[in-house]
Amino acid sequence: MDRETATPTVRSMPGERAREWAARHRAYAATSTYVYDFVWDLTADAAGPFCTDVDGNVLMDFTSHVGAAPLGYNNPYVLDRLREFDLVDPLKIAGQDFYVSGEGVGDEGLPGPTGLMERLVDATDHYGMDTVFLSNSGAEAIENGIKICYDHTRAKYGITFQGGFHGRTLGALSLNRSKGVYRRDYPEIAAIHDVPYCDDAGSDPASCSCGFFVDGTSQLRRMLAPESGYVDPSEVAYVVLEPVQGEGGYRIPSDAFMREVADVVEEYDLLLVADEIQSGMGRTGKPWGSDHFPVEPDVISSAKGLRVGATISREEVFPAERSRISSTWGAGDVLASAQGALTMDAIEEFDLLDNATARGRQLVETLRDADPDGVVDVRGLGLMLAVEFATRELRDAVIEAAFERGFLTLGCGYKTLRLLPPLDVTEREVDLACDLLLDAVADAT
Numbered sequence: 001m002d003r004e005t006a007t008p009t010v011r012s013m014p015g016e017r018a019r020e021w022a023a024r025h026r027a028y029a030a031t032s033t034y035v036y037d038f039v040w041d042l043t044a045d046a047a048g049p050f051c052t053d054v055d056g057n058v059l060m061d062f063t064s065h066v067g068a069a070p071l072g073y074n075n076p077y078v079l080d081r082l083r084e085f086d087l088v089d090p091l092k093i094a095g096q097d098f099y100v101s102g103e104g105v106g107d108e109g110l111p112g113p114t115g116l117m118e119r120l121v122d123a124t125d126h127y128g129m130d131t132v133f134l135s136n137s138g139a140e141a142i143e144n145g146i147k148i149c150y151d152h153t154r155a156k157y158g159i160t161f162q163g164g165f166h167g168r169t170l171g172a173l174s175l176n177r178s179k180g181v182y183r184r185d186y187p188e189i190a191a192i193h194d195v196p197y198c199d200d201a202g203s204d205p206a207s208c209s210c211g212f213f214v215d216g217t218s219q220l221r222r223m224l225a226p227e228s229g230y231v232d233p234s235e236v237a238y239v240v241l242e243p244v245q246g247e248g249g250y251r252i253p254s255d256a257f258m259r260e261v262a263d264v265v266e267e268y269d270l271l272l273v274a275d276e277i278q279s280g281m282g283r284t285g286k287p288w289g290s291d292h293f294p295v296e297p298d299v300i301s302s303a304k305g306l307r308v309g310a311t312i313s314r315e316e317v318f319p320a321e322r323s324r325i326s327s328t329w330g331a332g333d334v335l336a337s338a339q340g341a342l343t344m345d346a347i348e349e350f351d352l353l354d355n356a357t358a359r360g361r362q363l364v365e366t367l368r369d370a371d372p373d374g375v376v377d378v379r380g381l382g383l384m385l386a387v388e389f390a391t392r393e394l395r396d397a398v399i400e401a402a403f404e405r406g407f408l409t410l411g412c413g414y415k416t417l418r419l420l421p422p423l424d425v426t427e428r429e430v431d432l433a434c435d436l437l438l439d440a441v442a443d444a445t
Contacts, residue, residue: 001045008060008406015055046073059406064420070305072422077346085110095332111341113331119344123287133311134331138277138303139167144311145273145301149238151319159239161197163248178248195219198257218260233268243289246278249413250386258293273299281305282347285357285382307340352423356382366434372441385419401440
């Protein structure tokens, strides 16, 4: 496949083999998400945002597997480095009971967990972070983030934000304030409070419409006020937020909102946990979504594009007691750690942060200039992009119409479509994606 000339080529979506494959899978799999019957053919050509399905359709994937494939398909930088390494078995070891050699401990092999942790410390040095705990997933990264805060503070309250999504384990679910289906009828961690999350990047305290700022103060400050508030700040273990909300609708907050959060956590000496599972790893045009705003997180939870889960903080925040946090497999997925480290190397070597900023701006400006019917907002930060529609039904119809053209997108929030192209997406590919999306909107309306 020549990435420079590839375009979606579709006979029917989904094709006969894809329908059969999906039906076979669903016969055994628990009911879950599965947006549509797209079945990637691992043996067929794929490059960048282009891939081939089991019916021979060439598709353009602007989901990057919900951000978990930040360099798209078959990135040569990662694959070429992996081919240099003679793979062994097991590739997943008891990584917090055994060590594995790798870059950073004297040899020139493929970077393993140690090399990945070194890179993460370098990437968070401006926040004073020096310690990493690796795990399997984003939910585990969040779980360990709040666990170390509970341990460090010995406090009982957690504060989250409306619209937030932090994962599907019971602890992470307790923090969620997006769709009710995620939490309904499950037990939760007690003493979690929430406040509104900013839904207008251009707002200030006077023009705020989300409810965070009210009567000359903020809901967060009012909650914690020593005399009139209802939560004792000395009993708050953490404040957790997404720098840009993901599942909640790709909401980009205002500087005023983030500055108030920063001021409050500093005033009361609260630990701030930044959920960077979608917004981190260069997705927004900076290493971390937090880097765009006047906040300084004490804990960063990362995953998806990192290929593993990671909880990053300062040594004194982590428990000093052995076995207080641990995992058989955490820090033990040798291949995934190597992929994460090489992804970080590729982002730096090929200036993909600058590319994310430029290509994201191109896509937003192109769609705004087109002003398609039914679209009420186009927004984004780097390549974390959203198109909001007048109704949920129209959004869903556009996703289906795009799919029929071989263009893969995803929904989020209530009526928003999200776009997550690979970080090395090209100008041509963005133009092609905009044409496909605009055609899908025209068809759906």
